[in-house]
Amino acid sequence: MTPDLKFIADTNVGRLAKWLRVLGYDTLMLDTHSDDNHLVRLAFEQGRVILTKDSHILRRRIVTEGHVHAVFIQDDDVDSQLRQVVSALGLDADIRAFSRCIECNHTLEPRARDQVEGQVPPYVFRTQQEFAQCPQCQRVYWQGTHWQRMRREVESLAKAK
Numbered sequence: 515m516t517p518d519l520k521f522i523a524d525t526n527v528g529r530l531a532k533w534l535r536v537l538g539y540d541t542l543m544l545d546t547h548s549d550d551n552h553l554v555r556l557a558f559e560q561g562r563v564i565l566t567k568d569s570h571i572l573r574r575r576i577v578t579e580g581h582v583h584a585v586f587i588q589d590d591d592v593d594s595q596l597r598q599v600v601s602a603l604g605l606d607a608d609i610r611a612f613s614r615c616i617e618c619n620h621t622l623e624p625r626a627r628d629q630v631e632g633q634v635p636p637y638v639f640r641t642q643q644e645f646a647q648c649p650q651c652q653r654v655y656w657q658g659t660h661w662q663r664m665r666r667e668v669e670s671l672a673k674a675k
């Protein structure tokens with residue numbers, strides 16, 4: 515088991531942040547207005563690993579002295595970015611996947627089928643059995659084609675380790 519790592523993603527790696535949420539990792543994503551100081555301070559206060567494409571952040575003293583851990587993301591391609599983080603930090607690629615809201619980072623809760631009636635498209639309601647919902651943004655998740663595609667990606671990550 516990997517220790518329970520938490521992340522904070524710079525605005526330049528937003529898609530990577532969503533994928534880490536798919537894997538179930540607590541990942542904060544700042545909006546485009548926040549500055550580097552805010553990012554570094556939150557990382558320090560909350561014990562989050564910084565993910566960034568901005569090399570200036572890695573040269574800050576709080577990072578070079580080891581008070582905050584930061585990973586410099588080199589690649590532009592999100593698959594490569596994810597592989598880099600999974601392998602650099604030894605993440606579990608499949609153990610807690612699909613337990614967290616991709617949009618707002620909140621932990622998902624299981625929902626019975628009749629609880630989501632009217633909140634999902636009728637076809638989905640007819641054909642799916644298992645649902646999960648984000649108690650914060652109310653977004654409903656189910657094992658549709660999008661989810662299956664992500665599942666394959668997660669499986670290939672787990673194998674590549």
Ligand SMILES: [Zn+2]
Nearest residue numbers: 615618648651
């Ligand atoms: Zn949510």
